[in-house]
Amino acid sequence: MSVEEDTANHGRLLRTVRGPQDVKRMSGEELDVLAAEIRDFLIAKVSRTGGHVGPNLGVVELTLAMHRVFDSPRDRLLFDTGHQSYVHKILTGRQDGFDKLRQRGGLSGYPSQAESEHDLIENSHASTALSYADGLAKAYALRGEARSVVAVVGDGALTGGMCWEALNNIATAGNSLVIVVNDNGRSYSPTIGGLADHLSSLRLNPGYEKVLDTVKDALGSTPLVGKPMYEVLHAVKKGIKDAVAPQAMFEDLGIKYVGPVDGHDVTAVEAALRAAKNFGGPVIVHAVTRKGYGYRPAEEDEADCLHGPGSAFDVETGALLAAPSVKWTHVFADELLAIADERPDVVGITAAMAEPTGIAKLARKYPERVYDVGIAEQHAATSAAGLALGGLHPVVAVYATFLNRAFDQVLLDVAMHKLPVTFVLDRAGITGPDGPSHYGIWDMSVFGVVPGLRIAAPRDAATLREELREALAVDDGPTVVRFPTGAVAADLPALRRVGPVDVLAESARTDVLLVAVGSFGQLGMEVAARVAEQGYGVTVVDPRWVRPVPAELVDLAARHRLVVSVEDGVRVGGVGDALGQAMRDADVRVPLKDLGVPADWHPHGTRAQILADLGLTAQDVARDVTGWISGLDATPDRLTASDAAAQN
Numbered sequence: 001m002s003v004e005e006d007t008a009n010h011g012r013l014l015r016t017v018r019g020p021q022d023v024k025r026m027s028g029e030e031l032d033v034l035a036a037e038i039r040d041f042l043i044a045k046v047s048r049t050g051g052h053v054g055p056n057l058g059v060v061e062l063t064l065a066m067h068r069v070f071d072s073p074r075d076r077l078l079f080d081t082g083h084q085s086y087v088h089k090i091l092t093g094r095q096d097g098f099d100k101l102r103q104r105g106g107l108s109g110y111p112s113q114a115e116s117e118h119d120l121i122e123n124s125h126a127s128t129a130l131s132y133a134d135g136l137a138k139a140y141a142l143r144g145e146a147r148s149v150v151a152v153v154g155d156g157a158l159t160g161g162m163c164w165e166a167l168n169n170i171a172t173a174g175n176s177l178v179i180v181v182n183d184n185g186r187s188y189s190p191t192i193g194g195l196a197d198h199l200s201s202l203r204l205n206p207g208y209e210k211v212l213d214t215v216k217d218a219l220g221s222t223p224l225v226g227k228p229m230y231e232v233l234h235a236v237k238k239g240i241k242d243a244v245a246p247q248a249m250f251e252d253l254g255i256k257y258v259g260p261v262d263g264h265d266v267t268a269v270e271a272a273l274r275a276a277k278n279f280g281g282p283v284i285v286h287a288v289t290r291k292g293y294g295y296r297p298a299e300e301d302e303a304d305c306l307h308g309p310g311s312a313f314d315v316e317t318g319a320l321l322a323a324p325s326v327k328w329t330h331v332f333a334d335e336l337l338a339i340a341d342e343r344p345d346v347v348g349i350t351a352a353m354a355e356p357t358g359i360a361k362l363a364r365k366y367p368e369r370v371y372d373v374g375i376a377e378q379h380a381a382t383s384a385a386g387l388a389l390g391g392l393h394p395v396v397a398v399y400a401t402f403l404n405r406a407f408d409q410v411l412l413d414v415a416m417h418k419l420p421v422t423f424v425l426d427r428a429g430i431t432g433p434d435g436p437s438h439y440g441i442w443d444m445s446v447f448g449v450v451p452g453l454r455i456a457a458p459r460d461a462a463t464l465r466e467e468l469r470e471a472l473a474v475d476d477g478p479t480v481v482r483f484p485t486g487a488v489a490a491d492l493p494a495l496r497r498v499g500p501v502d503v504l505a506e507s508a509r510t511d512v513l514l515v516a517v518g519s520f521g522q523l524g525m526e527v528a529a530r531v532a533e534q535g536y537g538v539t540v541v542d543p544r545w546v547r548p549v550p551a552e553l554v555d556l557a558a559r560h561r562l563v564v565s566v567e568d569g570v571r572v573g574g575v576g577d578a579l580g581q582a583m584r585d586a587d588v589r590v591p592l593k594d595l596g597v598p599a600d601w602h603p604h605g606t607r608a609q610i611l612a613d614l615g616l617t618a619q620d621v622a623r624d625v626t627g628w629i630s631g632l633d634a635t636p637d638r639l640t641a642s643d644a645a646a647q648n
């Protein structure tokens with residue numbers, strides 16, 4: 001075949017796939033070609049939008065085999081976390097959506113019921129699929145419906161406690177259910193812990209390792225999957241166990257085990273899945289895969305096998321195309337290291353996200369002082385309590401959304417014991433392309449109710465450093481330091497400080513007190529400038545510590561005609577809500593308007609787009625504030641600034 005013909009033919013098979021039935025009728029040779037076309041497609045598309053490229057390259061054959069053996073959507077295919085569901089999307093009629101993957105109005109980066117009847121669970125927090133599967137299998141058994149339930153779970157997600165609670169119940173219930181363990185030995189970085197060690201001992205099948213090495217060696221210099229790859233992939237058909245066989249740990253739990261099976265061999269995976277499907281009880285299929293398989297930059301990326309580049313990347317190298325910027329994460333990582341140099345009692349904990357949270361920097365210098373606990377936020381919180389009881393000051397670095405998991409642990413295990421644990425919440429507020437489940441908008445409300453817990457929301461690099469140090473100086477209870485995603489805001493120096501509260505701007509007139517929480521400091525300044533053009537004076541403050549509500553903030557509120565708070569978190573129970581309560585308690589009767597994120601499910605898009613949709617831009621807030629304050633002018637019984645001051 002000429003080069004031209006080859007190019008024209010490229011993606012030919014993939015274009016014929018409009019649903020799972022199209023994959024079911026393909027021959028073995030066609031499947032190998034299709035797998036390669038899917039890889040090319042994934043790399044081409046995700047390199048333009050960003051997304052979970054590494055995990056999806058690793059499950060191409062696995063997903064093909066699942067759709068051949070099972071009958072989705074009648075049979076239910078569940079993807080734990082859901083970040084590895086792109087291939088499933090491709091096979092269920094959504095190829096065309098990949099140009100707008102993770103973009104506003106486009107395909108979600110996770111399964112989505114709104115997108116397809118083939119998608120059922122869309123939460124995107126790890127380690128839940130087995131519990132969903134347990135419930136689904138029970139429901140179908142009770143209703144007498146003959147439908148298979150299949151859950152794909154990574155070795156990383158298996159480190160989460162919910163999986164083990166689910167396995168315990170799945171074994172007891174004994175319902176027909178297939179658990180595909182997608183074992184690539186990695187979460188972001190290599191998966192840690194006893195379970196990971198156990199899986200790798202199962203995986204230590206010399207034949208298997210040899211096969212993967214052969215494939216790796218065969219990769220050409222072009223990062224895209226070339227023709228030689230098909231041939232090598234096609235040649236990989238070998239005798240890995242695929243009968244339902246006893247295997248100590250899972251058998252002890254009462255669950256049959258099939259494997260390990262070469263997860264890049266469609267035929268082998270299919271055989272294992274068929275055996276599992278027909279078994280009539282819970283079965284684990286242990287598929288060994290390679291994260292980023294078939295794409296050299298991903299396979300060779302030691303940090304995380306190109307787990308999830310956040311934006312477009314160079315196909316040849318895998319490097320991000322956007323110019324690197326200093327992120328909030330970097331500022332935190334540097335300052336934590338500086339503090340740890342001074343204080344040997346400071347230790348770090350990460351729940352399988354050492355690099356993304358920046359705590360890896362501490363681990364590189366002090367490996368014995370950082371604990372990666374796996375995808376186990378609940379355990380992280382209580383283990384931190386133990387470290388604190390043992391005389392250390394742990395810093396638990398997690399994404400804001402993931403600490404929701406550990407509410408009770410923070411409440412009782414940490415706070416009730418008045419333990420000095422600092423939770424550093426990265427990606428707080430509206431994050432963007434990962435969509436609703438990844439928004440870090442609940443922390444200030446959820447953890448705001450924890451007695452004795454103090455929450456800091458820095459506005460820039462300088463205040464992040466400062467507030468982190470202040471948090472680590474607290475020795476009689478937990479602290480939270482929360483900051484958003486992306487490039488750190490430019491330093492915004494305060495005019496003066498009142499208690500913990502920074503005054504960022506003030507004018508001769510005290511019409512409006514604008515409480516700008518965290519990274520909204522700059523927005524507050526712009527609002528003040530716009531509102532000043534209408535003749536009103538705005539005092540802009542950053543409370544820095546938003547819980548408990550600083551008494552000084554209430555005093556400041558009393559000296560204005562209108563208080564407006566703006567925060568990057570849900571309004572219910574948020575900073576504005578808490579300030580309103582504190583003002584009522586102090587009998588301060590100045591009207592308060594609290595702006596923030598409605599307690600709702602907000603779609604994916606860029607952070608800027610979503611904030612604009614929510615009316616959280618300087619222009620929108622300025623218009624609101626001007627409207628409210630001029631409305632007060634129109635009210636006959638309004639108080640003047642001096643009246644209000646005199647009253648208080």
Ligand SMILES: Cc1ncc(C[n+]2csc(CCOP(=O)(O)OP(=O)(O)O)c2C)c(N)n1
Binds near residue numbers: 083084187402
């Ligand atoms: C509760 C929770 N904590 C952290 C994450 C972030 N996260 C997303 S994928 C991932 C690694 C998952 O590893 P694994 O299940 O093995 O899947 P792989 O990416 O290796 O295919 C992590 C830690 C999450 N989604 N949910």
